[in-house]
Amino acid sequence: MASGSKVTLKSSDDEFFDVTEAVALECGAIKNMIEDIGISSPILLPHVSRKIRSKVIQYCKYHVESQKPGVSEDEIKSRDQEFVKVDQAMLFELILAANYVNNQKLLDLTCQIVADMIKGKTLEEIHNTFNIKNDFTPEEEEEIRHENQWAFE
Amino acid sequence: MDEHEAELMGLGNLPESCISIILGLTTPRDICRLSAVNHTFRLAGNSDSVWEKMLPIRYRNLLERLDSPLHFSSKKELYFTLCHPQLIDCSKKKFWIERATGKLCFILSPRELHITWGDEGRYWQWNSRDNSSFKEVAELVTVCWLEVRGLFDCKVLSPGTEYTISFRLKLKESRRGVNRIYGHRAMIPHLSRPYGWSNKPVKFSVTTAVGDHQIYAMYLSDTDKPVADDGYQMTTSRHVEEGWMEFDAGRFFVHEEGDNPGKIDFCMGEWEGGNWKGGLVLDGVKIQPSSSFKEGMN
Numbered sequence: 001m002a003s004g005s006k007v008t009l010k011s012s013d014d015e016f017f018d019v020t021e022a023v024a025l026e027c028g029a030i031k032n033m034i035e036d037i038g039i040s041s042p043i044l045l046p047h048v049s050r051k052i053r054s055k056v057i058q059y060c061k062y063h064v065e066s067q068k069p070g071v072s073e074d075e076i077k078s079r080d081q082e083f084v085k086v087d088q089a090m091l092f093e094l095i096l097a098a099n100y101v102n103n104q105k106l107l108d109l110t111c112q113i114v115a116d117m118i119k120g121k122t123l124e125e126i127h128n129t130f131n132i133k134n135d136f137t138p139e140e141e142e143e144i145r146h147e148n149q150w151a152f153e
Numbered sequence: 154m155d156e157h158e159a160e161l162m163g164l165g166n167l168p169e170s171c172i173s174i175i176l177g178l179t180t181p182r183d184i185c186r187l188s189a190v191n192h193t194f195r196l197a198g199n200s201d202s203v204w205e206k207m208l209p210i211r212y213r214n215l216l217e218r219l220d221s222p223l224h225f226s227s228k229k230e231l232y233f234t235l236c237h238p239q240l241i242d243c244s245k246k247k248f249w250i251e252r253a254t255g256k257l258c259f260i261l262s263p264r265e266l267h268i269t270w271g272d273e274g275r276y277w278q279w280n281s282r283d284n285s286s287f288k289e290v291a292e293l294v295t296v297c298w299l300e301v302r303g304l305f306d307c308k309v310l311s312p313g314t315e316y317t318i319s320f321r322l323k324l325k326e327s328r329r330g331v332n333r334i335y336g337h338r339a340m341i342p343h344l345s346r347p348y349g350w351s352n353k354p355v356k357f358s359v360t361t362a363v364g365d366h367q368i369y370a371m372y373l374s375d376t377d378k379p380v381a382d383d384g385y386q387m388t389t390s391r392h393v394e395e396g397w398m399e400f401d402a403g404r405f406f407v408h409e410e411g412d413n414p415g416k417i418d419f420c421m422g423e424w425e426g427g428n429w430k431g432g433l434v435l436d437g438v439k440i441q442p443s444s445s446f447k448e449g450m451n
Contacts, residue, residue: 092162095171107174114164115178118187126190130164135191144189150252151185 007034008042011053016042019057026060028102045101052097055090059083059106084113088130165191172197177206181232182253204228207255208235211309218242238286247286251445256311258441260321261303263291266438269300284395286321286437295431299355300422303438307417310440312409317443318359319399320421321436324350324373349430350374355423357388359403362415367403373433391446397436404443 007024009017021039025031033043045053066076084091091110098106118126127134136144145152167175172193176184184207188198197203205228209215212231216223218241225231238247238260245265249258263279268291270276276296279289293299301320310316324347354370369388370380380387390400402421405414419438423430 089162092164092167095167096162099168099171107171111171111174112178114175118175119179119183123186123189126164126187132163132165132191134189136189141189144195148185148188151182 005039007039009053009057010042010044011048011050012046013050015050017053017057019060020064022064023057023060026063026103026105027056028104030101032102047100048097049093052090052093055086055094056097056101056103056106060103063105080109084110165193167193169193169197169200173200173202177203180253181207181255199227199229201228204232207232209250209255209257209311215239215241215248215309220244244287251442254442254444256314256442257309258445259305259310259439260286261305261438261440262287262289263435263437264289266291266301266303266435268435269298270296271301282434284397291435292325293431293433293435295429297427297429298424299430299433300420300424301435302418302420305417305419305440307405307407307414310407311442312407315404315406315443316440317404317446318402318417318419319439319441320357320402321393321397321399321439322373323397323434323436325432325434347374347430347432349426349428350433351378352428352430353423353426354378354380354383354385355400355421356385356425357400357402358420358422359405360418361405362413362417365405365414369401369403371400373400399439402438 005021006018007021007030009019009024009030011017021034024034024039024043030043030045048056062079063076065071066079084094086094091113095107095110095114098104098110117129121129123134126132134141176187176194176197179187184198184203188195208228208231212235220240220243223231223234223239225234232250232255233252235248235250236252238249240247242265245262247260247262250256251258264287268277271291274294276294278292278294280292281288282290305318307316326346350373354372356368356370358366358368360366368385370383370385371388371390372378372380376390388401390398393399400421402419405417407414
């Protein structure tokens with residue numbers, strides 16, 4: 001498995017993109033596909049748009065580079081923080097993409113950002129900030145509030 | 154996915170598995186409150202993967218030490234069950250979780266402590282009380298050498314937390330204005346009222362495995378009386394439920410990784426005054442997050 005080998009990825013808009021094998025293997029789902037079918041054919045990623053694919057690859061690339069000696073934990077952390085300075089829509093797309101290609105590090109990183117956003121927020125704030133619909137009936141909601149009374153105090 | 158669909162992408166589009174990961178990075182309070190956001194949040198908020206993250210890291214070890222086994226059908230149910238004190242180590246200790254934070258708390262029974270003269274009935278007696286933490290409390294009849302020591306291995310405590318060790322006790326209810334002094338020859342079958350506590354303050358101390366030593370003092374009969382003249386720093390104390398008081402012996406920090414306070418030694422003692430004292434009831438020693446006091450009772 002030469003580190004210089006190229007893997008071709010194909011995104012939802014039918015565009016082809018080459019990455020090194022090392023970068024491709026950062027994503028668990030891609031790694032599994034490579035183990036099954038090898039690297040001679042393009043790996044199809046129909047649920048990932050070009051924009052998101054290129055962001056994910058950017059992430060995988062510098063994580064492969066950071067495995068080389070001389071890169072400190074702090075440097076990696078600060079690059080991670082820069083990476084997730086994106087708008088909400090992009091953030092959620094990254095979560096979906098990381099989940100889909102199974103890149104645990106990226107998934108944990110992006111989910112942490114959302115977790116920090118929702119901690120301590122009231123239900124009203126969550127519904128408004130994230131434009132989520134409350135799909136409970138008033139009776140259901142009352143039951144949940146009652147069950148979890150302590151959390152609302 | 155085209156650009157138009159991308160604009161609609163939001164928290165509400167994430168699958169339950171992703172919501173679970175997100176909730177697992179928040180707190181028990183957040184998880185319970187946010188279960189009212191929508192069905193996905195509720196399902197994710199009830200999942201074992203989320204509550205596994207809220208439970209103390211070494212909870213399985215603690216479950217093995219229970220006096221009687223617990224039955225639970227989900228990790229969430231286990232979490233809330235463990236918010237109530239559970240007996241472990243042959244009823245010598247209890248532990249519980251602080252509901253909002255998931256931090257572990259312990260209380261050690263007087264039987265877990267080393268009490269000088271504790272086995273001699275003319276000095277200390279072991280009785281049961283309705284409102285005690287364990288089956289027995291240790292009641293001081295009379296001693297001139299008061300010394301109660303204990304040891305606790307901090308590796309089981311919640312990382313990233315400052316803990317306080319406190320002695321939980323009370324002085325038996327006394328009649329106002331009466332302060333009788335009994336000599337050791339008076340073998341009193343009934344427990345006496347408190348006496349001998351105004352001569353010298355009681356000393357409370359904690360020593361960590363790396364040798365950090367803290368020592369404080371307080372007059373049990375008058376917690377406002379200064380101790381500086383005796384050469385000590387005053388400790389903190391508080392009234393808690395059922396007439397008990399907690400006197401703090403010291404604080405220590407349990408780190409996320411690396412250096413750990415190890416086995417902590419703690420002591421309550423008064424042997425400098427040489428006088429006889431009695432009428433103290435010892436319920437146990439509590440080890441709890443320092444932040445518990447600031448927020449009040451759970």
